[in-house]
Amino acid sequence: MRKDGYVVAVAGATGAVGEVMLQVLEERKFPVRRIKLLASERSVGKTLSFRGETVKVELLTAEAFAGVDVALFSAGASRSKEFAPAAWKSGAVVVDNSSAFRMDPEVPLVVPEINPHAIAQYAKKGIIANPNCTTIVTLMALAPLYRYSRIRRVVASSYQAVSGAGAKALEEFKQQVRAWVKGEPIPVEVLAYQIAFNVIPHIDVFQENGYTKEEMKLVYETRKILEDDRILISPTTVRVPVFTAHSVSVHVETEAKITPAKARELCAAFPGLQVQDDPANKQYPMPLFAAGKDDCYVGRIREDLAVENGLNLWVCGDQLRKGAALNAVQIAERLIEKYL
Numbered sequence: 578m579r580k581d582g583y584v585v586a587v588a589g590a591t592g593a594v595g596e597v598m599l600q601v602l603e604e605r606k607f608p609v610r611r612i613k614l615l616a617s618e619r620s621v622g623k624t625l626s627f628r629g630e631t632v633k634v635e636l637l638t639a640e641a642f643a644g645v646d647v648a649l650f651s652a653g654a655s656r657s658k659e660f661a662p663a664a665w666k667s668g669a670v671v672v673d674n675s676s677a678f679r680m681d682p683e684v685p686l687v688v689p690e691i692n693p694h695a696i697a698q699y700a701k702k703g704i705i706a707n708p709n710c711t712t713i714v715t716l717m718a719l720a721p722l723y724r725y726s727r728i729r730r731v732v733a734s735s736y737q738a739v740s741g742a743g744a745k746a747l748e749e750f751k752q753q754v755r756a757w758v759k760g761e762p763i764p765v766e767v768l769a770y771q772i773a774f775n776v777i778p779h780i781d782v783f784q785e786n787g788y789t790k791e792e793m794k795l796v797y798e799t800r801k802i803l804e805d806d807r808i809l810i811s812p813t814t815v816r817v818p819v820f821t822a823h824s825v826s827v828h829v830e831t832e833a834k835i836t837p838a839k840a841r842e843l844c845a846a847f848p849g850l851q852v853q854d855d856p857a858n859k860q861y862p863m864p865l866f867a868a869g870k871d872d873c874y875v876g877r878i879r880e881d882l883a884v885e886n887g888l889n890l891w892v893c894g895d896q897l898r899k900g901a902a903l904n905a906v907q908i909a910e911r912l913i914e915k916y917l
Contacts, residue, residue, distance in 0.1 A: 589652030665703025710900025
């Protein structure tokens with residue numbers, strides 16, 4: 578680690594995740610010598626605050642990464658594909674939050690609490706991929722169980738917050754609630770259907786197998802992170818009328834039996850994961866309390882009544898923090914600690 582700090586660029590700085598990245602860099606006292614904020618033309622000239630100073634947003638170009646050590650990308654897959662290689666060519670290591678490189682065999686896909694060793698592979702292309710937010714939240718609860726006994730099968734149903742669909746979807750959700758209260762026509766433009774007082778079992782585009790792209794991300798990314806292609810995973814992803822924090826109902830089948838008590842013990846000892854599991858006192862994870870927090874929360878841990886060696890659990894996590902910005906910054910922290 579350099580004593581004088583690092584030049585850090587945030588690509589997509591004015592987006593929801595980009596702004597949280599700045600907050601997390603500041604909160605965790607990442608050793609930033611100089612910050613560069615990059616975005617598209619429509620955001621150039623805007624200002625954001627970092628460590629009490631006002632920083633102007635610059636245009637995201639290939640040349641913008643000159644002198645940059647670490648580039649945190651949250652500008653979308655197309656922008657990542659266009660500019661991440663240029664950043665590496667300029668000497669910056671990229672931590673990319675998009676789906677552009679996640680399944681590239683030469684790009685590590687990392688959750689620092691689970692597979693930090695994979696970061697060492699960054700030198701092949703100069704890129705480290707951040708997993709999908711639902712994958713991260715789900716794996717934070719699965720990883721401690723997997724370390725105790727290999728997981729055979731997972732059935733996961735997600736309850737995903739509207740902010741995961743972007744700022745426009747979130748604003749439309751708010752407008753729909755206001756319109757409903759006033760008895761006015763409810764606007765529907767961003768999502769396929771009204772999300773206020775509704776749930777939509779459709780996130781991303783449908784594939785030929787009947788699953789959506791979002792659902793298949795959970796399948797492929799879980800196998801890559803856990804380094805186990807034999808895990809059977811059946812996912813369903815659903816958009817729900819919640820502002821922030823995703824929830825996932827997880828049914829997991831393990832090779833060796835794990836009792837609920839043992840599962841609680843394993844999860845409680847896992848960094849970044851808290852157990853909230855006291856149904857008698859109405860203690861269980863909810864987006865209401867997970868939003869804005871760094872940790873993920875797991876509860877409702879119980880035996881699966883239909884499967885031998887099965888457990889059911891409920892996990893919540895803020896998809897903008899641990900599901901995106903925080904995980905990216907944690908990757909960068911490990912990167913500078915061991916490799917830069």
